[in-house]
Amino acid sequence: MLDVTLQHRFPGFTLDAAFTAPASGVTALFGPSGCGKSTILAAVAGLLRPEAGRVVLNGQALFDSASGRMLPPERRRCGVVFQDSRLFPHLSVETNLRYGLRRAPSVPKGGPVEGPGMEEVIALLGIGHLLGRRPAALSGGEKQRVALGRALLSRPDLLLMDEPLAALDAARKSEVLPFLSRLRERLSIPVLYVTHALDEVDRLADTLVLMEAGRILAHGPVEALAARTDLPLLAARRDIxxxxxxxxxxxxxxxxxxxxxxxxxxxxxxxxxxxxxxxxxxxxxxxxxxxxxxxxxxxxxxxxxxxxxxxxxxxxxxxxxxxxxxxxxxxxxxxxxxxxxxxxxxxxxxxxxxxxxxxxxxxxxxxx
Structure with a gap:
């Protein structure tokens, strides 16, 4: 389970948000651009030190302003996938994936391996035919699938996805969505997914956190919130x-x-x-x-x-x-x-x- 309570001020903008994400499934942070979604994800990942609040994952405090605790990003066991894939351009797809494996926690000899292995990730994401290529030879959708595979192979306790489909055109987006749906069924860890696209929420999310201007308007199961006409952010849409x-x-x-x-x-x-x-x-x-x-x-x-x-x-x-x-x-x-x-x-x-x-x-x- 992920518990988040954050306060942070920027010039002309204040984030004041609190929510809980279940121990498994996809929790979508949904709202217009500039509402604070990516700021929350950066704080959870350890890429931003908030002014106040707490971030607790499975009972472990990753950040606690009251005690001064600020766990560095590399110790947070978070896999992060950004809008741009951020693959190493000089490495092949296979070597990029193995970089993720090197970041995975060591397993005692003979002990169980938690999370999907190399072969399963390659099969789940359909990237076996890409292993010998370098990122420059990949489409946008292929890059995002490889970036997701690299993040999964680090065997994180939490997967963070910051608008991973925002930079893709409609064709590439429709290419990647089925793989994300398949992973949603396979993963047993929580996923925090930032988006401003309602079709991605419908397709992937179990829990919805609805945001506007740095505040959380509502959060709960997707089915429970979808038809609420008292939420202006949803009610104003023609596809409500x-x-x-x-x-x-x-x-x-x-x-x-x-x-x-x-x-x-x-x-x-x-x-x-x-x-x-x-x-x-x-x-x-x-x-x-x-x-x-x-x-x-x-x-x-x-x-x-x-x-x-x-x-x-x-x-x-x-x-x-x-x-x-x-x-x-x-x-x-x-x-x-x-x-x-x-x-x-x-x-x-x-x-x-x-x-x-x-x-x-x-x-x-x-x-x-």
């Missing part, structure tokens, strides 16, 4: 919506569709390659959910779910946000105020939630 934990139930390859089971029923989505039984998460955007007061017939939308209106919010001009209870989960629906009036929508009203199958984007990885 619910994140649902689902299980792949079946495939219909002839029709190009998959069935996902979730706590509110079954969803029909475009064919997903994951085998039945795989746990995935999907984001259901509020703008892609409409409602009907009677069950519609002969329409193209295949996801028609019985729901109850829990709340009607009149936020944006001419728009309303419906909070819909579907079984055990909450969906959001962004509709016009005129539609609310025409349909007589109010708390407690029974409706049908209509969601286009193309609105679902499987996020991969196990749900939590």
């Amino acid at each position: 919506g619910a994140v649902l934990a689902c299980t792949v139930q079946a495939h219909d390859t002839e029709r190009g569709l998959s069935q996902l089971h979730f706590a509110g029923g079954t969803l029909i989505v475009p064919l997903d390659p994951s085998p039945p039984g795989t746990r995935v998460r999907v984001r259901v955007r509020a703008r892609d959910v409409s409602v009907a007061t009677t069950r519609p017939q002969d329409i193209s939308v295949q996801n028609v779910l019985p729901a109850l209106v829990e709340r009607v919010e009149h936020g944006q001009p001419h728009e309303a946000m419906l909070h819909l209870r579907v079984g055990e989960v909450l969906l959001l629906s962004r509709i016009t105020r005129d539609a609310v009036a025409r349909l007589g929508l109010r708390p407690g009203a029974a409706v049908w939630a209509l969601v286009k199958s193309v609105a679902f984007t499987p996020t991969g990885g196990p749900s939590t």
